[in-house]
Amino acid sequence: MLLLSDKSMVFDHADPYAVSGYVDQHVGHHCIQLPSKGSVSASLSHRKFASMDLCRISYGGSARVTSEALETIYHLQILLKGHCLWRSRHNEHYLAPGELLLINPDDPVDLTYSEDCEKFILKLPVSLLQATCDEQRWKVPDKGIHFTRNLYALPELESLTRLLGLVCLEAEADDNALQTQEHYSRIVASKLLTQLGSNVCREQPLPQAAPFEHLIEYIEANLKQDISAEHLAACAQISLRSLYALFERHSGSTPKQYVRERKLARIHSCLSDPNCHVRSVTEIALDYGFLHLGRFSESYKNSFGELPSDTLRRRG
Template sequence: MNSCLLSHTSSVFDRADPHVVSSYVNEHMGMHDIRMPRLGQPAASLNHRKFASLDLCRISYGGSVQVTSPALETVYHLQVLLQGHCLWRGGGEKHPFSPGELLLINPDDPVDLTYSADCEKFIIKLPSSLLDKTCRDHHWQPPEDGIRFKPRYNLHQLEGFQGLLQLVCVEAESTHTLQQVQEQFTRILCAKLLTLLDSNVSRLPLEQGAASFERILHFIEANLKHDISVEQLARLAHSSPRSLYALFERHTGTTPKSFIRQKKLEQIRSSLTDPASRVRNVTQVALDYGFVHLGRFSESYKNAFGELPSDTLRRQKAPNPSV
């Protein structure tokens, strides 16, 4: 595959001991082990650049090698095969990668790769926190147990992605690159990954998310006297609890529990100020709305409305002065 993904200006090792190169990879790209034939003297090469929160590298071991790792933990590896062949094993499957194919390794995926002697790869190490932030920025819904991608793709079928990788490499090797520009490219790269590659992220349209929130509001209003759990609301919105928190942050600026507590307090205040509600005492109405710790309830009420609930009730029951 003809590519300009990291040139010789990014060279760190050229025709070096593969185990020395492997140690460098362990430090910068993620922990792994290599196994090579005892015969011969393979010469490894590696180009490397830091790019905002990413690490970019172009690597060849110069000989047949097996690369293994139990898991990458908090990073994703995007690997593009440039030349040679690579056999991937994972999830009870195996697939021989050819030049132009892309492998996406999730953080909790065991790594088992066998490189041909002429194999060369371009690899991006991408922290999982970047993809989580991209989801929040776009109001997408990642699952609670983490974002996962399907592993295999043809780079030429991912519209515009090869050109984006080339632009990233050009910017990484520029002598005048700015940190803000690198961070902007990184955001674009993460967004492209989440839109072009198959993943478990739900990208609901904004209006669909708004409809879900409207449905949640109606449910809360109708059930203020009952215990309402985050899990109930998440099921109602067809989302994960984490995505539900993001939905509330976007629409209310607070958490689901805080929003529900505020709505309960507002309804209690309405009852305490309504002569037709026939509230006998504060304890009765507090317990009706699930406040069993009356001291905490009074404190929350005063923080919200500037007076104790007993003061509100007393003022409502006070006789009107004659005119």
């Protein structure tokens, strides 16, 4: 997984205090402690991407990074190499490569890097997540958005990992317009809020023992969201087994298959309609949660007999 390349390099084998000063300005306020003996050299790649910051950093030596709290930002950190000791209010954990740490704005920061430690950091402002909740009409507690689980293994978050890879590629592209950056930023925020545990209430309960028609209306109104079978069952207040039986009886498919087919149908309708504003096939695919563009194109062709780019081109 490539998260920022040398194309975004700002410091290479540099004074770690100079790197720390840059991080302090662009990524988050902190204090750094380095070994009193020996010389170390740090490296850093950085890109500003709409309201987010993307950072790849290594200090080249054992370094302890602390902060009372991030206050107005969230940090998503992925360990790429080495190890990193994370001390929280209640325990300690050694992060291994392939682990993700989510730090809330009110969480104290206490991280000790190994000499070979390298990590990717995504900085997101509180305002971005709040705006995403407002847009989706999700309920946020008065005290603000708080992620209730801090640690994840990347295999648990395959679609999020692919999305971050796409964001880094877009950030390093020569034609990354601000409007495109903001589009990706909203998708990242929505993906975090749907995939990671938080105190945000996304549930919109349907009437008791909701019939199939109500479920279909809900799906049609939320096609741009991740709609799992578990979420549909909770909304309908029925068991997962009853949900599968309901879809088999009425549609001859599983909930997942039905949602996927409806997403593809909506995309096909937009690509075919000259009055529907579509900037590119990639953006509309991402809008509806298709992060693997090759598989998306294949599924689309199997359903409609042509590639999505052909549909868009044909409408003139």
